[in-house]
Amino acid sequence: MYEELLEDIAHKSALRETHTGVKIVTGAGAIILCLLSPGFLAPLLVAAVLLMALVFLARVDVSTLGHVYAAPALFAVFSVSAIVLVAGGGETFWQWQPAPWFSLSVSRAGINQGVLVFARFIGGTTGLVFIALTTPMTDLFSVMRRLRVPDEVIDLAMIIYRTIFMVMAHVVQVYGAQVMRLGYSTFRESLHSFARLCGAVFISSWEAGEDLIRAMEARCYAGKFAVLGKDRPADPLSLAAVATFFVLTGAVAVTTADVTLF
Amino acid sequence: MHIMEGFLPLEWAAFWWAVAIPCLVFGIYQLRRTLSADREALPLLGVTGGFIFILSSLKLPSVTGSCSHPTGTGLSAVCFGPFVTSVVCAIVLLFQSLFLAHGGLSTLGANIVSMGVVGPFAGWVVYRALRDTRVSLPLTIFLSCAIADLLTYVVTSLELALAYPAGVGGVVSSFVLFLGIFAITQVPLAIVEGIVLALVFKYIVSLKPEILVRLRVFPEEKIRAAGGGVQ
Structure with missing residues (x-):
């Protein structure tokens, strides 16, 4: 009837005490990198690296990650199917045109666009989930x-x-x-x-x-709640790891910009 | 109905943020005016936001057995108006993306426009048009909530169609296809959500009509006619 909140897992995460800014920059930066990448390999690499960080560094249960992706994946399958069918272009494997202004087809360019959108969805969602599973809302306040x-x-x-x-x-x-x-x-x-x-x-x-x-x-509320947040220093090791992550995935995004699945 | 993270190209994600931000700024201005007039409105708005979050994470009874969630935005638009609802919805959508992985951060602007601005505004227009007529209270709520839901889904389809126009027929062709695909789940969902929220109002009218009087949602005569013993 209701779903487990990612917030509960974030409180137990092994990365809970890591600097909040570092975690937000990692997740949000990963999302932007996925959207900027013209090829599908960089978003998949972003997803793989962040998933490994979640499993091995944050100690998030693998089955929990499966549950997290289930609902978004349903929307993704519906929407990516539609994008593949309407995109058109390049070599066409199947086509149906019931009206002059409306055509459904499965083409090389359509499949490639669908793969890119799905890869961006996987990479972007992993960036979002990384923030959600490591940063409790109280830190975000x-x-x-x-x-x-x-x-x-x-x-x-x-x-x-x-x-x-x-x-x-x-x-x-x-x-x-x-x-x-x-x-x-x-x-x-x-x-x-x-x-x-x-x-x-x-x-x-x-x-x-x-x-x-x-x-x-x-309690004499005067129009502003107190927000108690600990100022943890950013660990140089985590800063170096995040910088390496962005340099590596950015380089892959540039070098594999023209790589397509078909 | 949320657009998931990574789905909109960067330029379209930025465009929908640019559309959402002025609506949010005006919503915050309205929120400040509401709070300066009535300080007690803040906790009541807060618990309503919490209720909408929980409502949208509950699975609706579905004929097909598919997984469907109500949006609850029509309810908030009727109770608090469309502009304050946009702020409440923006917060709820942020929580949904971070607590449930429904929606996203780059797509939050697009989701705010569809679920927090256009949908509630459409529901509110229907509610204002029917509020002082002879149309019954449950039917008014049903139509407001169902229309808010349907408009949300139409705008989401438009957002996707603009980002991914068809090779033949362009945006119109793509829009028709997205509408058709999502209609399978969203049209029954809008009807069921309308029925459920109409029943919820009926339940509140019979048990605690003072809430509706306090919010000035309906005239007292209409609440009495719906079976509420207003004191």
Whole structure:
């Protein structure tokens, strides 16, 4: 019914204490490098290096990574199929043109574009997952404050963050009770049970919000939450490793720019 | 419906960020005005954002058995208006990408435009058009949430079509294909989400109608007509 949050894994990650800026630069830089790469090999190399870092340095379970990629991969398969079918160009292996303005085909250029987009998806998602699995949200709040994100947005984000865990615990309890009473036995019953679950959670969230107002007033809230973030120094070894990673993958992106699968 | 990380070429990712940022700036301005008028709105907005996050991570009952998630943005647009919703949605989308790997950072701008701006705005327009008419409260919510969902999916298809125009027929041909592919899952999803959120409102009306009165979502007469004993 609900999914495991990557946040829980990030708190247990062996890279938890590494400098937050280094981890964000690594993940975000990897995403930009994947998008800039004209060939498909560099994004795959980015994905391979970051996955190894996640498994061997951050000590993330391999089966967890499989779960993380399952939902995005479904969207990727649908969308890449569409890109391959509409792209056209080059040698054509199959074509269907039901209207003068609409044609579906499988061509050499189409397959190559599909492979490039899929490789960028794998590399980019791995960059995102690297940040998600090594950096808890509380560390990111400190970074947001340093980047001068408006206080209202950070405060709102912190309350949403806190509420997620509170609401999730409630959802698990209500859902468990509904399942035990065969609340999801038929489609019609499922709709009603799901709506009752959402309604009950909305009301309890609202009541939690009212409690929070009282708690904030009692603690003299003056329009800005305190953000406690530790300033860890950046380790020279990790800086050297990140620099080597970008030089290596950047060089591969340049030298393999013209390499295609077909 | 999220566009995943790495899917949009850099120039299109940057373009959608450029479209999203002015909407967010105006949303933050509206948020500041709301908070200066009513300080209690912050925790209530926060818990609503948390609720939307959880709602969007729950699997909807599906006829085909496929994995479908509601967006919940129509609900927020009805309760808080489209501009504040864009800020709440931007935060929720950031959390979804970092907590669940749904969406991405480079594609966050495109996702904010589809799920946080156009979808909620369309839902809000429908809600405002029907709010003071004789159309019943559950039907108003159903139409608002279903239209918000459908527009989100139409805009996502447009974003993909602009980034990947077809060899024959260009953007239009590509748009038709993306619409057709995503219609398989998104049209039933929009209908089911509309029904579920209409039932959620009905549930809130019968158990805690004061919430809807506090938010001034519907006139008290309409809430009473829907079965809510407003005190």
